[in-house]
Amino acid sequence: MNYRLESDSIGEKQVAKDAYYGVQSLRAAENFKITGLTIHKEFIKSLAEIKKATAITNNEVELLDKNIEQAIIKACDEIIEGKLHGEFIVDPIQGGAGTSMNMNANEVIANRAIEILGGEKGDYGIVHPNDHVNYGQSTNDVIPTAGKMTSLRLLTKAIGELTKLYEALEEKSKEFDNVIKMGRTQMQDAVPIRLGQEFKAYSAVIKRDILRLKKVTEELKVVNMGGTAIGTGINADKEYLDKIVPNLSDVSGLELKQASDLIDATQNLDGFVAVSSVIKTCAVNLSKIANDLRLMSSGPRTGFGEINLPEKQNGSSIMPGKINPVIPEVINQVAFNxxxxxxxxxxxxxxGQLELNAFEPVIFYNLFQSMETLANGVSTFVENCVLGITANEERCKHLVDNSVGIITAICPHVGYKKAAKVAKTAIKTGESVKELILKDGVLQEKELDEILNTVSMTEPGISAKHLLHK
Incomplete structure (x- = not known):
C-alpha cells in the first residue's frame, strides 16, 4: 500500500506512507491553499528548537521517558540542520491561530522519532505528536514564541545590512564633502549645500533606524512559553514552567525572557505592531533617500545630473542607450510593500478577541516578508548603487553659479525687498545676481565675493554684522 490510515477528531484519512507529516497537516494543506507557499524556513527551525527544549525540560522534570526524549531531540536537530523541511506542507496564512503549523511540526518530529526508535511512521503508540512532542505546550504559546525567535534572527540580518549602508553613506559624505551644489526646498532652488552634507544626513537617519531596531528587539525577547492555552499554564508542570525558557535560550542561543504576565503575553500582540512600525519608519526613510538619488541623477542631460548612479542594466526595450535608476526604484517598491x-x-x-488573537499567521507572513525584503533590498542598495555613486562637480558648480538662490546670502546686507527685486530681475533677464548687485552699486565686489563664497554659505560663518561694519 502507498498510504497509511490516520485518524483525528474529524475522522479517518489516508496519508502517504512515506510522509513524515500526518493527518492534521494534510487536512490543513488541503483547506488552506492561500499563498502557494509553505512556512518560512527560519520559522521551521524555531519550531524545532522549541520542541527540543520542551523535550529536554519534560525529561528533566521526569514527565518524558529518556528514550523518547533522545529520539525527539535527534529529530529536532535534523530539522534545525535543514533536513525534512519539505515535510512542512501547510500554508503560512491559515485559520486556527497557527494550530496547523504547530501540528505539522509535532507530526514530522513524532514520525521521525518513531523511525529513530525502530518503528514505522504513523505508529503513534511509540511517539505521539500530542502526548509526547507537544507535552506541556499549546499552539498558543508555541506559535508566538516561534514567531518572536524567527523575527529576532531576521531582524538581526536586517540590522547588519543597514549597518553596511550607514558605513557606505558615511564614506560618501567624506568623499563628497568639497562638492558644492544647490540645495532645494519644495523642488525649487534654495541655498547652496555640500553634497557631502546631504549624504551625511542620509547616514544620520539610517543610524537612527538602526538604533530603533536594536531597541525594539528587546520586545521580541519576551515570550509566553509555559502559558499554554490562555496564559494560565494549564497542563504545564510548575517545575517545567520555571525551566522551559532558560532551556529554550540554551537551545536557540537567543537571550529569551519569560513574560511576567503570561495571560497578557498570550492575549496581546502589540510587540509585533511595535516592531513592524519601526521597520515601516526605516522603509519610509530609505524610500526618501532613493527618491533623492533618482532626482539628483536625473537626465543625464535634461535633468539635475548632479550625481551618477552605477549603470546596472538596459533601461528600455525601445529607447537605445537609456539607463534607468533601477536600484533606487526597487528600494521604493520594497518600502511600499x-x-x-x-x-x-x-x-x-x-x-484579537478575549484570551487569544487568532490572526498570528498573517502577522508572521507579513512581518517576516518585511524583515527579509528590507535586508535584501538594503544589500542590493549598498552593493549595486551607493558604493558606486560619483559626483558631477562641474555640473553642480554651474547650477550654483547660475542660481538665483544665492541672493539669500545677500539679503541681510541689502534688505529683503531689494533682494527680492534683484531675484526677480535675474530670473527675467538671465543676468547673474552678482552682476545686478554690482550694477546697483549696493556692495563692492570684494564684499560681494566674500558674501557669495559658496563654501561659507553651507555652514555658519561670515556674519552680516561683521561685513556691514568693518
Missing part, C-alpha cells in the same frame, strides 16, 4: 504589510499587521493585532 513594507508599508502595506504594516497595515495588515496592525489590523490583525487589533482584531
Amino acid at each position: 513594507i508599508i502595506g504589510n504594516d497595515i495588515t499587521i496592525t489590523m490583525a493585532a487589533e482584531a
Whole structure:
C-alpha cells in the first residue's frame, strides 16, 4: 500500500506512507491553499528548537521517558540542520491561530522519532505528536514564541545590512564633502549645500533606524512559553514552567525572557505592531533617500545630473542607450510593500478577541516578508548603487553659479525687498545676481565675493554684522 490510515477528531484519512507529516497537516494543506507557499524556513527551525527544549525540560522534570526524549531531540536537530523541511506542507496564512503549523511540526518530529526508535511512521503508540512532542505546550504559546525567535534572527540580518549602508553613506559624505551644489526646498532652488552634507544626513537617519531596531528587539525577547492555552499554564508542570525558557535560550542561543504576565503575553500582540512600525519608519526613510538619488541623477542631460548612479542594466526595450535608476526604484517598491504589510499587521493585532488573537499567521507572513525584503533590498542598495555613486562637480558648480538662490546670502546686507527685486530681475533677464548687485552699486565686489563664497554659505560663518561694519 502507498498510504497509511490516520485518524483525528474529524475522522479517518489516508496519508502517504512515506510522509513524515500526518493527518492534521494534510487536512490543513488541503483547506488552506492561500499563498502557494509553505512556512518560512527560519520559522521551521524555531519550531524545532522549541520542541527540543520542551523535550529536554519534560525529561528533566521526569514527565518524558529518556528514550523518547533522545529520539525527539535527534529529530529536532535534523530539522534545525535543514533536513525534512519539505515535510512542512501547510500554508503560512491559515485559520486556527497557527494550530496547523504547530501540528505539522509535532507530526514530522513524532514520525521521525518513531523511525529513530525502530518503528514505522504513523505508529503513534511509540511517539505521539500530542502526548509526547507537544507535552506541556499549546499552539498558543508555541506559535508566538516561534514567531518572536524567527523575527529576532531576521531582524538581526536586517540590522547588519543597514549597518553596511550607514558605513557606505558615511564614506560618501567624506568623499563628497568639497562638492558644492544647490540645495532645494519644495523642488525649487534654495541655498547652496555640500553634497557631502546631504549624504551625511542620509547616514544620520539610517543610524537612527538602526538604533530603533536594536531597541525594539528587546520586545521580541519576551515570550509566553509555559502559558499554554490562555496564559494560565494549564497542563504545564510548575517545575517545567520555571525551566522551559532558560532551556529554550540554551537551545536557540537567543537571550529569551519569560513574560511576567503570561495571560497578557498570550492575549496581546502589540510587540509585533511595535516592531513592524519601526521597520515601516526605516522603509519610509530609505524610500526618501532613493527618491533623492533618482532626482539628483536625473537626465543625464535634461535633468539635475548632479550625481551618477552605477549603470546596472538596459533601461528600455525601445529607447537605445537609456539607463534607468533601477536600484533606487526597487528600494521604493520594497518600502511600499513594507508599508502595506504594516497595515495588515496592525489590523490583525487589533482584531484579537478575549484570551487569544487568532490572526498570528498573517502577522508572521507579513512581518517576516518585511524583515527579509528590507535586508535584501538594503544589500542590493549598498552593493549595486551607493558604493558606486560619483559626483558631477562641474555640473553642480554651474547650477550654483547660475542660481538665483544665492541672493539669500545677500539679503541681510541689502534688505529683503531689494533682494527680492534683484531675484526677480535675474530670473527675467538671465543676468547673474552678482552682476545686478554690482550694477546697483549696493556692495563692492570684494564684499560681494566674500558674501557669495559658496563654501561659507553651507555652514555658519561670515556674519552680516561683521561685513556691514568693518
